[in-house]
Amino acid sequence: MEPKELKKLISQMTLDEKAGxxxxxxxxxxxxxxxxxxxxxxxxxxxxxxRKQKDAADHLGINESIxxxxxxxxxxxxxxxxxxxxxxxxxxxxxxxxxxxxxVILGPAMNIKRSPLCGRNFEYYSEDPxxxxxxxxxxxxxxxxKYVGTSPKHFMANNQEYHxxxxxxxxxxxxxxxxxxxxxxxxxxxxxxxxxxxxxxxLNGTYMCENQEMLTDVLRNQWGFDGYVxxxxxxxxxxxxxxxAGCELEMPSSAGVTDAEIVSAVKSGExxxxxxxxAVFRILNITYRYLENRDGKAVLNLYSGHDIARKIEEESIxxxxxxxxxxxxxxxxxxxxxxKYASNPRYQGGGSSHINSFRVESAVEASDENExxxxxxxYDDALDEINEQMQKEAIEAAKNxxxxxxxxxxxxxxxxxxxxxxxxxxPKCQNRLIEEIAAVQPNVVVVLHNGxxxxxxxxxxxxxxxxxxxxxxxxxxxxxxxxxGEVNPSGRLPExxxxxxxxxxxxxxxxxxxxxSEYREGVFVGYRYxxxxxxxVLFPFGYGLSYTTFTYSNLKxxxxxxxxxxxxxxxxxxxxxxxxxxxxxxxxYVSAKESNVIRPVRELRAFEKxxxxxxxxxxxxxxxxxxxxxxxxxxxxxxxAETGEYEIQLGKDASHMIVYGNIHLEAEGNIPKVxxxxxxxxxxxxxxxxxxVFGKIMGSIMGGNTEETQMKSDSQGEGxxxxxxxxxxxxxxxxxxxxxxxxxIQKETILELIDALNG
Ligand code: BGC
Numbered sequence: 201m202e203p204k205e206l207k208k209l210i211s212q213m214t215l216d217e218k219a220g221x222x223x224x225x226x227x228x229x230x231x232x233x234x235x236x237x238x239x240x241x242x243x244x245x246x247x248x249x250x251r252k253q254k255d256a257a258d259h260l261g262i263n264e265s266i267x268x269x270x271x272x273x274x275x276x277x278x279x280x281x282x283x284x285x286x287x288x289x290x291x292x293x294x295x296x297x298x299x300x301x302x303x304v305i306l307g308p309a310m311n312i313k314r315s316p317l318c319g320r321n322f323e324y325y326s327e328d329p330x331x332x333x334x335x336x337x338x339x340x341x342x343x344x345x346k347y348v349g350t351s352p353k354h355f356m357a358n359n360q361e362y363h364x365x366x367x368x369x370x371x372x373x374x375x376x377x378x379x380x381x382x383x384x385x386x387x388x389x390x391x392x393x394x395x396x397x398x399x400x401x402x403l404n405g406t407y408m409c410e411n412q413e414m415l416t417d418v419l420r421n422q423w424g425f426d427g428y429v430x431x432x433x434x435x436x437x438x439x440x441x442x443x444x445a446g447c448e449l450e451m452p453s454s455a456g457v458t459d460a461e462i463v464s465a466v467k468s469g470e471x472x473x474x475x476x477x478x479a480v481f482r483i484l485n486i487t488y489r490y491l492e493n494r495d496g497k498a499v500l501n502l503y504s505g506h507d508i509a510r511k512i513e514e515e516s517i518x519x520x521x522x523x524x525x526x527x528x529x530x531x532x533x534x535x536x537x538x539x540k541y542a543s544n545p546r547y548q549g550g551g552s553s554h555i556n557s558f559r560v561e562s563a564v565e566a567s568d569e570n571e572x573x574x575x576x577x578x579y580d581d582a583l584d585e586i587n588e589q590m591q592k593e594a595i596e597a598a599k600n601x602x603x604x605x606x607x608x609x610x611x612x613x614x615x616x617x618x619x620x621x622x623x624x625x626x627p628k629c630q631n632r633l634i635e636e637i638a639a640v641q642p643n644v645v646v647v648l649h650n651g652x653x654x655x656x657x658x659x660x661x662x663x664x665x666x667x668x669x670x671x672x673x674x675x676x677x678x679x680x681x682x683x684x685g686e687v688n689p690s691g692r693l694p695e696x697x698x699x700x701x702x703x704x705x706x707x708x709x710x711x712x713x714x715x716x717s718e719y720r721e722g723v724f725v726g727y728r729y730x731x732x733x734x735x736x737v738l739f740p741f742g743y744g745l746s747y748t749t750f751t752y753s754n755l756k757x758x759x760x761x762x763x764x765x766x767x768x769x770x771x772x773x774x775x776x777x778x779x780x781x782x783x784x785x786x787x788x789y790v791s792a793k794e795s796n797v798i799r800p801v802r803e804l805r806a807f808e809k810x811x812x813x814x815x816x817x818x819x820x821x822x823x824x825x826x827x828x829x830x831x832x833x834x835x836x837x838x839x840x841a842e843t844g845e846y847e848i849q850l851g852k853d854a855s856h857m858i859v860y861g862n863i864h865l866e867a868e869g870n871i872p873k874v875x876x877x878x879x880x881x882x883x884x885x886x887x888x889x890x891x892x893v894f895g896k897i898m899g900s901i902m903g904g905n906t907e908e909t910q911m912k913s914d915s916q917g918e919g920x921x922x923x924x925x926x927x928x929x930x931x932x933x934x935x936x937x938x939x940x941x942x943x944x945i946q947k948e949t950i951l952e953l954i955d956a957l958n959g
Contacts, residue, residue: 201488203481210480212236215473218480219462222443223450227257227433230449230487241487243351243430243451247307247323247339248273248289248548248672249555250296250500257452259433260618261554268296269505269673270548270555272513274309274335275651276669278325278694279744280515281785282809283338290342290350292508297348298498303490304349304395309553310336311399312383313652313695314359314725315710317621322549322651322670326694327726327741329382330804336383340391347493349394349486352387354432356380356414357719358399361620362711365435368402370712371719376403377832377839378723385423394427394486398447400435407437415446428482433552440465448479502558510561510674510681515783517682518691519745520665526643527664528685528747529603531572536597537564538578539607539633539647546581546609546649547675551617557673563607563647566680574601578637579629581611586629591636598641605683606634606662609649620711624655624701634658647679653697656738667693685747690783690809692744692853696726699738705729727854728800742787742804742853748778748814752786752850752859761864764826764841768863771821772850776812783811786820786850789857790828793845797831802849802857824848829865836871843867875935875954882931884957893957897942 201209210218217233225231225240232240245251245259248271256263271277271289280286297305309323310332318324325332340350357369357380371380387393398408398415408414409431419425430449436442439450439458450458465471519527529535537543543564548555567573578594580587598604608630615621625631638644638661645664648654649671659665666689668679681687698704705721712718724732727741751774758769774784786809789802805828808820829841843866849857875884881898884890891898935950 201485201492203485206481206484206488209236209238209484210477213480215463215466216459218476219459219466220456221480221483222448222462222476223454223459224452227259227452228253230483238484238487239491241303241490242301243304243306244297244300244302245307245552246305246351247309247553248277249553249557250293250300250302250305251553251555252300252302259552261551265556266300267502267558268500268555269502269509270557271505271509272516272672272675273548273553273651273670274323274325275321275694276513276516276671277339278331278335279518279667279669279691280512280809281331281692281694281807282515283334284809285512285515286335286338287342288508289512290339291345292342292505294343294346294348295495295498296500296505297343298346298495299500302348303487304351305343306351306353306397306552308336308339308350309353310383310387311354311356311358312380312725314719315704315706316624316653316695316698317701317710318359318652319361319615319620320549320551320617321695322615323553323617327696328694328804329379331694331807332383333386334807336387337391340387340393344391344394346495346498347490349427349490351395351397351430352384352393353397354399355384355396355408355419355429356399357403357408358401360711360717361618363715365400366402366715367712368405368716369719370404370716372722373834373837374832375719375722379725381418388419388423388425392426394489395449396425396427396429397432398429398435400432407435407442409435409437409442409447410445412445420446427486428479440471443479444471444475448482506559506561506674509672510678513668513671513675513678514681514687516669516671516691517678517689518667518669518693518743519682519689519747520667520739520743521659521663522745523663526603526645527666527683529605529683531684533602534572534574534600536574536576536594536601536604537567537607538576538594538597538604538637539630540577540579540581541607541609541647541649542575542605543577545607545675546611546670547672548670549616549651550612553617555673560673560676562676563680563683564676566677578606578633579627581627581630584627584629586632591633594633595636595640598637601641603643603645604637604641605645605647606637607647607649608634610651610654615651621652624653624698626650626654631657635661638662645683647683649675653695653738655700659738667691685780688747688780688782689744690746690785692742692785693739694741696730696737696741696854697739698730699736703730703735703737724800728803731854732801737855740853740855742785742851744785744853746778746782746784748776748780748782750782750784750812751775751777755848755850755859755861757848757861757863759863761866763866764868768824769821770824770848771819772859773817773819774810774812775817776814779814781811781813783809785809787853788822788824789849789851789854790824791847791849792829792842793847793862795831795842795844797833799831802854804854826865833871840871841865841867875957877936877950877954878934879954880931881933881935884935890957893953897938897945897953
């Protein structure tokens with residue numbers, strides 16, 4: 201509908217009608233206004249399938265929803281590092297929504313994985329904002345290409361399940377911009393989501409539904425968001441304050457209570473009616489975008505959906521270990537599949553994203569045509585107790601096979617929306633089974649079904665490990681295809697697998713106290729922390745093997761020095777040096793060689809996935825702008841990249857760089873500085889104007905190692921302070937101290953020089 205028409209429609213509404221449109225009609229639909237012909241529309245979860253409820257509604261995945269396709273969860277999709285797969289998922293979901301008359305799908309879920317303990321990490325993408333934002337952008341562009349809206353969630357700083365509805369995430373401005381907002385920023389700019397879902401939690405004390413700085417200043421004014429903000433289910437705090445802050449739609453229904461609050465606030469003059477009109481405009485603008493583009497022909501094609509789910513998962517599986525090339529397996533081998541998840545995979549997480557899958561394909565089912573497979577359940581994941589009988593059967597089966605493939609991971613009760621994990625361990629019964637099998641069978645492969653990192657105490661006793669994450673309903677077929685080499689694995693870890701929980705950056709304060717969770721690790725989240733501190737990890741961010749090998753050569757830049765307004769073109773040749781076609785994820789990191797601020801040792805700034813036939817070489821091209829070199833500067837409240845040398849590093853993962861090159865960056869525009877009597881001599885001398893203004897008097901103290909400044913540390917006269925030591929000490933000395941060091945100098949003289957410098 202044209203803006204003019206929409207405004208006219210709004211002008212015909214009563215105050216009660218307008219207020220009513222700002223909350224849901226029920227659990228899953230918005231209100232309509234019959235007398236004006238405005239229909240109500242449906243929204244549904246999301247993110248990795250359609251959870252459309254026809255009967256009893258809930259937001260915890262308790263009651264049944266329609267039969268649908270369960271695609272790989274966010275943890276898996278991100279591991280594909282493939283924008284193409286994320287987009288395919290989006291397009292498929294968009295079609296499903298059209299078929300089922302769903303106007304907005306509630307996703308993608310894109311909070312940063314601050315700690316592996318977050319119960320909902322399985323739905324989220326990454327510990328890195330670039331990966332998170334890129335995956336979300338592709339997904340959203342896919343859904344919205346079908347004229348269905350998305351609701352990227354949960355905006356923002358919702359990184360724990362513990363007290364998610366009341367806890368305040370306390371963080372500084374730079375951490376917010378570089379990590380937690382950055383996960384959403386380029387997504388908003390590049391994909392223009394129709395809606396955004398604000399999270400339950402508070403941010404630095406203010407509930408997100410009422411956070412004007414985030415919902416209006418940042419989201420709308422700085423990033424150009426032009427859809428509407430809806431609350432997470434039940435995330436409304438103070439309705440009128442939230443409306444003023446930029447939260448348009450409250451979900452689900454408030455049974456009229458908060459609508460009445462809006463009405464009386466307008467009547468009392470507390471709320472300007474124009475704010476309400478604007479909110480209604482924003483909601484209806486999106487509603488009509490959907491209604492006017494309904495696709496009457498769309499059908500929910502469950503079978504093709506299943507194939508797409510398989511295809512996405514095949515790109516998402518990460519090969520973590522492949523000693524002696526135990527994988528791929530040969531169909532001629534006698535193989536034992538063991539572990540419950542071989543026949544009954546764990547393929548999705550619990551909570552609001554839970555899909556009522558129309559079918560689930562297990563690896564045992566996928567291998568039906570292969571007579572050489574033996575299956576033994578091995579453990580019962582409902583109870584974390586060792587079932588001796590099951591274990592015995594599995595050991596016997598393993599002894600009689602050439603290879604044992606143990607399907608393990610985390611049971612539902614170990615990770616879910618609504619609560620956090622307490623540790624990174626797998627159930628005892630599963631760890632024990634792997635160890636017992638490894639004791640009788642030298643060829644063991646472990647296939648992991650989990651939504652977040654786990655400890656692997658048995659890692660040295662097995663030859664192969666495949667991380668299949670929560671891979672959707674076709675996970676069994678996709679796994680089988682990778683195990684037997686029908687598909688060459690190409691997933692990479694979108695998060696670090698630490699050796700121990702104690703090594704994680706926020707170990708000491710995750711969850712917080714008194715409903716406040718302090719993000720004390722700052723920007724050092726995930727690999728930014730491990731690489732900067734050289735902490736050994738189990739598997740680094742970006743890690744993943746292939747059945748083939750790749751080499752990188754010919755790293756080239758189109759210039760050796762760039763200005764901050766310019767772009768840098770980086771090219772590298774990637775060659776498949778093995779014998780199978782495969783896909784490589786080329787990861788580009790930037791590292792500042794020197795900086796005046798505290799920065800991670802390197803940060804991922806670009807990535808591309810390329811497919812190469814054996815012996816084929818392809819040139820991969822990246823284009824970097826100044827943002828790839830920048831940090832958020834709290835003095836200017838903006839991004840800033842310092843003049844200096846930067847290293848462009850292409851890595852196999854965040855810990856292993858293969859080819860490097862240096863680039864000089866010339867910042868255009870300095871950070872304005874105001875000098876005072878407390879500015880240090882070092883700061884002044886680092887500034888060319890400062891050197892010019894203060895040079896002369898400064899020279900007399902910094903340049904001269906005079907008799908007064910010589911010191912003796914012992915009677916022999918050894919340890920005389922040398923020039924270097926002297927300069928280092930003077931570096932931190934404030935200007936006011938010149939009064940004590942330069943005989944006869946007047947305070948006025950120094951103040952005049954400061955004025956000249958500031959002027
Ligand atoms: C979840 C959201 C979900 C909503 C509706 C909430 O509890 O946090 O992600 O979209 O419920 O089910």
